[in-house]
Amino acid sequence: MAPEINTTPIAPKKKLHIAVFPWLAFGHMIPFHHLANLLAAQGHHISFLSTPRNIHRLPKTPPKLSHSFNFVPLHLPQIPGLPPAAESTADLPPGLVPYLKLAHDGLEPADFTVPPKWVPFPSSVAYRLHEARRFFEPPPEGVAVPVVVGDLERGEAALNGCDVLALRTCPELERDWLDLTGQLYGKPVVPAGLLIPSEPEPEPEPEGPWVAAREWLGKQRFGSVVYVAFGSEVSLTKYEMTELALGLELAGFPFLWVLRKQGKAGSSAEEEDGELLPEGFEDRIQAKGIGLVHTGWAPQVQILAHGSVGGFLTHCGWGSVVEALRFGRPLIMLPIQVVDQGLIARTFAERGAGVEVARDEEDGYYSGSSVAESVRAVMGEESGRRYRDKAEEMRAAVFGNTGVQDRCFRGFVEFLENYSRNNNV
Numbered sequence: 001m002a003p004e005i006n007t008t009p010i011a012p013k014k015k016l017h018i019a020v021f022p023w024l025a026f027g028h029m030i031p032f033h034h035l036a037n038l039l040a041a042q043g044h045h046i047s048f049l050s051t052p053r054n055i056h057r058l059p060k061t062p063p064k065l066s067h068s069f070n071f072v073p074l075h076l077p078q079i080p081g082l083p084p085a086a087e088s089t090a091d092l093p094p095g096l097v098p099y100l101k102l103a104h105d106g107l108e109p110a111d112f113t114v115p116p117k118w119v120p121f122p123s124s125v126a127y128r129l130h131e132a133r134r135f136f137e138p139p140p141e142g143v144a145v146p147v148v149v150g151d152l153e154r155g156e157a158a159l160n161g162c163d164v165l166a167l168r169t170c171p172e173l174e175r176d177w178l179d180l181t182g183q184l185y186g187k188p189v190v191p192a193g194l195l196i197p198s199e200p201e202p203e204p205e206p207e208g209p210w211v212a213a214r215e216w217l218g219k220q221r222f223g224s225v226v227y228v229a230f231g232s233e234v235s236l237t238k239y240e241m242t243e244l245a246l247g248l249e250l251a252g253f254p255f256l257w258v259l260r261k262q263g264k265a266g267s268s269a270e271e272e273d274g275e276l277l278p279e280g281f282e283d284r285i286q287a288k289g290i291g292l293v294h295t296g297w298a299p300q301v302q303i304l305a306h307g308s309v310g311g312f313l314t315h316c317g318w319g320s321v322v323e324a325l326r327f328g329r330p331l332i333m334l335p336i337q338v339v340d341q342g343l344i345a346r347t348f349a350e351r352g353a354g355v356e357v358a359r360d361e362e363d364g365y366y367s368g369s370s371v372a373e374s375v376r377a378v379m380g381e382e383s384g385r386r387y388r389d390k391a392e393e394m395r396a397a398v399f400g401n402t403g404v405q406d407r408c409f410r411g412f413v414e415f416l417e418n419y420s421r422n423n424n425v
């Protein structure tokens, strides 16, 4: 007999969302189900995770609690040796239970790695397993600042707290996602336009170390140079720098690699990204005349607009992608941070504007040869044509189309004016 459930809440307080995921044995699932009832009776929301048959076989949830319950059916993978209908230890002789554990482990690739079911149109955009795992990892060591509120919580609080969502995009690029975002959040979603940079003015008199890089760029063949940069916030580890450097050398296309001059968390302020390059790399590539490493500030928009540049090896920050496609440059994509860069890379790979550097699905490592392969695919005379054509098509229609962007921005301003008038804010 299950003990009686006390449904009197202790005190009104923050409603928690609690996931309950017991081992696939009724000796575990029944007590966990009971625990879930008690938690729901306290006003908390429960997601109970198990397999479809097990969920079906659980005791009935008291009707007054059922609105607080969300049963999440997970399908066990087919494992040789495990009878097809077996979903709990009760379905098996004890000798076969290890197969059930194997199948249970196979549940691991979570929902993160497939497009969510609530996307009503075709899309392959999802996280990779190694990215999904990083969401659940503790912050890296050496980060001295205590994390009080996680980035996901910050983002969620901002999304929940605002009245209107304004996004740096335009309907010509992704009307379906804009509509879906509005439905999901139940608030107005307004595209603000891509905020594209204008054509760069000719530089008055360039100064400092940038002069040499600019001269070098000017001597290269039209559309032959890979521009390599990772924005101002992303830092690469020693291994990531090494494999990238080897990959660029191996690919055999001229490259301009712009490195930050900045200390990172946990390192001395003087440490520069350049110190993480392989021994002798800079001298070697300079002697061979195949590339240039520039440390410090560089005018990204001018570089991307330069006729010598034929492709952009990028971490896929949204600003960088917008700037690249503004000038019709195809993308060699190496996303580093997990929140949006991987999803942006998959979006533009799916649309054919470039390729993503292959990483190991499990641990996320990439090799010099996977970098070289992607660089060659995009920069190659023949192999790269379709990426160049697609990037150029996107430039003309959307990213470099000032008419489209101006119209979108004016709509945004008009929306704000209307909203202010209609809501007295």
Ligand SMILES: *[C@@H]1O[C@H](CO)[C@@H](O)[C@H](O)[C@H]1NC(C)=O
Pocket (backbone or CB within 6 Å): 411, 412, 414, 415, 418
């Ligand atoms: C602003 O309001 C005007 C007048 O009601 C309307 O015609 C226009 O479509 C609105 N614009 C936007 C962007 O909501």
